[in-house]
Amino acid sequence: MSLTTFARNTGYAFGENRLTLVAAIILALLTLCAIFGPSIAPYDPLLTSATTKLARPSLLHPFGTDALGRDILSRVIVATRLDLGMAVSAVVLSFVVGLALGSLAGYFGGWTDRIIGRAMDTIMAFPLFVLAMGIVVALGNSVANIIIATMIINLPFYCRFARAEVNVRRELGYVEAARMGGNGPLRVLLNHIVPNILPPMMVQASLNMGWAILNAAGLSFIGLGVRPPTPEWGIMVSEGASYIISGEWWAFMFPGAALVLAVFSFNMLGDGLRDLLDPRKRV
Amino acid sequence: MAFVWKRLLGTIPSLVGVVVLTFFISRALPGDPAAFFAGPAANAASIASIRATLGLDRPLPVQFVSYIADLAHGNLGRSLTTGQPVLTDLLERLPASLELSSFALLFAIGIAIPMGVWAATRINGGVDHACRAVVTVSAAFPTFFVGLLFVYVFYFLLGWAPQPLGRLDEIAFSPPPRVTGAYTIDAAIAGDWPVLRASLAQLILPAISLGLFALAPIARITRAAMLEALSSDFIRTARASGLPVRKILMAYAFRNVLLPVSSVLGMVFSFLIGSNVLIEQVFGWQGVGAYAVAAVIASDYAAVQGFVLMMAVLYVLLNLLVDVFATLVDPRVRFEG
Numbered sequence: 001m002s003l004t005t006f007a008r009n010t011g012y013a014f015g016e017n018r019l020t021l022v023a024a025i026i027l028a029l030l031t032l033c034a035i036f037g038p039s040i041a042p043y044d045p046l047l048t049s050a051t052t053k054l055a056r057p058s059l060l061h062p063f064g065t066d067a068l069g070r071d072i073l074s075r076v077i078v079a080t081r082l083d084l085g086m087a088v089s090a091v092v093l094s095f096v097v098g099l100a101l102g103s104l105a106g107y108f109g110g111w112t113d114r115i116i117g118r119a120m121d122t123i124m125a126f127p128l129f130v131l132a133m134g135i136v137v138a139l140g141n142s143v144a145n146i147i148i149a150t151m152i153i154n155l156p157f158y159c160r161f162a163r164a165e166v167n168v169r170r171e172l173g174y175v176e177a178a179r180m181g182g183n184g185p186l187r188v189l190l191n192h193i194v195p196n197i198l199p200p201m202m203v204q205a206s207l208n209m210g211w212a213i214l215n216a217a218g219l220s221f222i223g224l225g226v227r228p229p230t231p232e233w234g235i236m237v238s239e240g241a242s243y244i245i246s247g248e249w250w251a252f253m254f255p256g257a258a259l260v261l262a263v264f265s266f267n268m269l270g271d272g273l274r275d276l277l278d279p280r281k282r283v
Numbered sequence: 284m285a286f287v288w289k290r291l292l293g294t295i296p297s298l299v300g301v302v303v304l305t306f307f308i309s310r311a312l313p314g315d316p317a318a319f320f321a322g323p324a325a326n327a328a329s330i331a332s333i334r335a336t337l338g339l340d341r342p343l344p345v346q347f348v349s350y351i352a353d354l355a356h357g358n359l360g361r362s363l364t365t366g367q368p369v370l371t372d373l374l375e376r377l378p379a380s381l382e383l384s385s386f387a388l389l390f391a392i393g394i395a396i397p398m399g400v401w402a403a404t405r406i407n408g409g410v411d412h413a414c415r416a417v418v419t420v421s422a423a424f425p426t427f428f429v430g431l432l433f434v435y436v437f438y439f440l441l442g443w444a445p446q447p448l449g450r451l452d453e454i455a456f457s458p459p460p461r462v463t464g465a466y467t468i469d470a471a472i473a474g475d476w477p478v479l480r481a482s483l484a485q486l487i488l489p490a491i492s493l494g495l496f497a498l499a500p501i502a503r504i505t506r507a508a509m510l511e512a513l514s515s516d517f518i519r520t521a522r523a524s525g526l527p528v529r530k531i532l533m534a535y536a537f538r539n540v541l542l543p544v545s546s547v548l549g550m551v552f553s554f555l556i557g558s559n560v561l562i563e564q565v566f567g568w569q570g571v572g573a574y575a576v577a578a579v580i581a582s583d584y585a586a587v588q589g590f591v592l593m594m595a596v597l598y599v600l601l602n603l604l605v606d607v608f609a610t611l612v613d614p615r616v617r618f619e620g
Contacts, residue, residue: 122300126595129557130575134591137579138308214425218561221427222576237428241565244435245446253435256428264423 020272023265030262033080041074045231054248064250066239068229072250075231076258082232083262086143086225087212090150095205097151098158099194105159106166107189113163120156128153129218136224146225150215154208161204165197199277207270210263217259233259290606294599301595306350309588359592360585364577369589373571377593378464379450380563380570384555386467386490391497391551396544398498399505400537403513414502421499426558430492430565437488444488445481448567456481489566493558497551504547505540512539541612545605552601556594 033040049069057064063072105116123131135149166189169175178192217234219225226232228239233255240251334340338349353359359369402411437444450466451458456478459469467486470479512518513536521531560572567573571590578586610616 118296118300121297122304125297125301125599126304126591127553127556127598129554129560130591130594133560133575133579134305134308134587137582137584137587141579141582210423217425218427218557221425221561222564223580234425237425237431238564241431244431244439247439249435249439252428252431256425256431259425259428260423263425264419267419267422 019268020275023268023272026261026265027269030080030084030265033077034084035081037078037081041071041077043071043074045070045075045078046229047071054243054251057250063254064248066236066251067243070229072236072254075236076233076255079231079233079236079255079258080262082143082226082230083213083217083234083259086147086150086216087209090147090154090212090216091205091209093147093151094154094158094208095201098155099162099197099201101155102159102162103166103189103194103197106163107170107185107193109167116159117163120159123152124156129215132215132219133222133224136219141224143225146216146219149219150212153215154212157208158201158204161201162197165200166193169193169196203270203274203277206266206273209266209270213259213263213266286610287607290603290610293606294603297599297602298596301592301599302351302354305588305592305595306347308591309350309584354592359589362578362586363583364581364586369586372574372586373589373593375464376569376571376574379466379568380559380572382465382467383486383489383493383563383568383570384559386486387494387555388497388551390490390494391501394494395498395501396505396540399502400509400532400540402502402506403509404532406510411506414506417495418499418503421496425561426492426496427561427565429495430489430562433488433492434565445484447485447488447565449569450485451478451482452485485566489562489568492565493555493562496558497555500547500551500554501544504543508540508543509536512536538612542609542616545609545612548605549602552598552605556598 038045047070049065052061052065052069054067055061055065055069061071061073063076066072066075101116101120105113126134132146132149132153135152136145139145139148170193175188175192178188183191216225217232217237220232220234221238223235223238226235228235236255237252237259240248240253240255243251331340338346341349357370359373361367362369362372365372398410398414398417402408402414405411434444434447438447445452458466459473459475459478462469462472466482467479470476470482518531518536521535559570560575562568563570563572564576571593575587575590577583578590
């Protein structure tokens with residue numbers, strides 16, 4: 001696909017579905033927040049103040065302040081890097097590991113396939129969020145381990161997908177030809193098969209991003225991984241939760257809304273990307 | 284019956300996998316349980332002695348055998364926070380979680396199936412749009428956030444729901460005598476109608492916020508399966524023969540929906556068990572999920588591992604039930620398996 005056709009297709013996908021365009025714009029803004037967060041934030045996200053505890057949203061504090069008087073807008077902005085960072089790293093890791101394991105299983109078959117397949121079945125035998133909880137507790141309560149846990153519970157989906165895609169290509173003419181040309185199995189796999197299964201896998205990854213964000217935020221909502229006072233959307237929602245019954249809605253609403261916005265735009269962009277790469281699957 | 288036995292045998296590898304993985308999570312990973320149990324003030328000698336009493340200094344295969352022996356005796360260890368055996372703690376709280384999840388599932392199925400059928404018969408109608416909206420929302424909203432939004436709207440703003448603090452307002456009511464452990468059922472057995480009403484009132488918001496997320500996949504798959512069934516030849520023939528619409532929809536088309544629905548139920552259960560933890564946390568529901576969260580915060584190792592194992596076994600058994608249901612609904616599955 002040449003660059004101009006790609007541009008035309010992209011334009012088509014955006015033009016076809018306004019939501020994809022909106023999602024792309026929101027994601028661009030979120031990425032800016034993730035990169036420049038600490039310098040855009042109007043206040044220090046950790047600065048507490050005894051005089052402005054739980055202040056209503058106002059011009060001074062557009063999202064209000066939390067129970068320690070910290071500016072919620074600044075905290076929501078600064079948290080973007082951590083929330084997106086956790087989800088992106090988890091998805092990238094499960095993409096790479098899942099692609100590797102799935103390709104090996106699909107290409108070699110036999111025992112390799114059986115062992116990897118059984119391992120993935122075992123992961124899927126657990127309710128996934130519960131497994132993630134168990135893994136984080138066992139490995140130790142840290143952000144890195146939240147990423148590892150999210151990576152492990154996503155792994156089966158990538159692995160099975162890659163296995164199926166490699167399996168159907170294994171005996172195709174061009175692969176046979178590459179093998180006849182004297183390429184070893186790894187070379188055939190890396191140079192001839194994997195490049196062809198990357199695009200559909202990337203669509204999977206972008207559809208998976210929203211879920212990874214929700215999962216990581218859920219883990220930190222119950223007190224895993226991120227420690228206060230670090231700003232993170234899940235833990236901010238959980239800190240704000242105690243003030244709902246007395247009507248201070250802003251402390252949980254804004255970080256929650258940020259989560260929804262991020263997940264929603266990743267889902268929409270994933271759908272758009274799927275339309276772009278595989279028009280047949282449009283629904 | 285033969286196929287039920289076959290499915291039952293088929294769960295053995297899953298159960299073995301679950302036990303092995305739980306063992307690895309609890310023993311073979313870098314975190315040191317002995318250091319956990321010894322507490323922050325421990326020195327190397329006290330950690331070593333705790334390691335010896337826990338059997339953590341023995342080789343892994345030996346540890347695995349004693350782990351299996353413990354499991355066979357229902358020994359999941361002792362909780363650090365409650366001081367009771369983990370199994371006792373979990374069994375005491377399980378009915379509360381099952382009550383919540385069952386009501387959520389009933390709500391989801393009760394709404395999702397009619398919704399999906401209706402949406403398929405009138406594409407782009409009001410119900411179809413509602414169906415699409417629910418699917419989009421449930422894919423983008425965290426469960427715990429929806430639970431909190433409901434609390435804000437229905438408790439604080441509208442005042443319709445009682446305070447979201449547990450299963451029953453214990454100041455005004457005393458829990459019914461324990462039979463099943465589910466307050467609603469126990470109250471009904473005892474004939475205590477005010478308590479039944481009060482516990483239902485506590486149950487409604489958490490059950491709906493949990494059920495909303497189970498609703499979306501079921502509604503989507505019902506709609507898709509119904510659309511496929513309605514466009515098939517036998518429905519066209521039935522229409523051409525002048526059969527009444529109700530009979531075509533319910534007797535002929537709807538049957539084809541049951542198999543796809545039962546196939547998403549596995550995913551729905553995985554989701555329900557996981558989200559149950561979050562929803563219990565939001566509503567102060569004293570079930571196994573809230574117990575696990577408290578254990579997580581206290582680094583109560585044995586309690587968390589016991590919870591993970593119990594939920595995994597429950598999930599494997601639920602999947603078995605779904606499989607058996609699928610074979611009853613559709614005889615074709617029997618021969619494929």
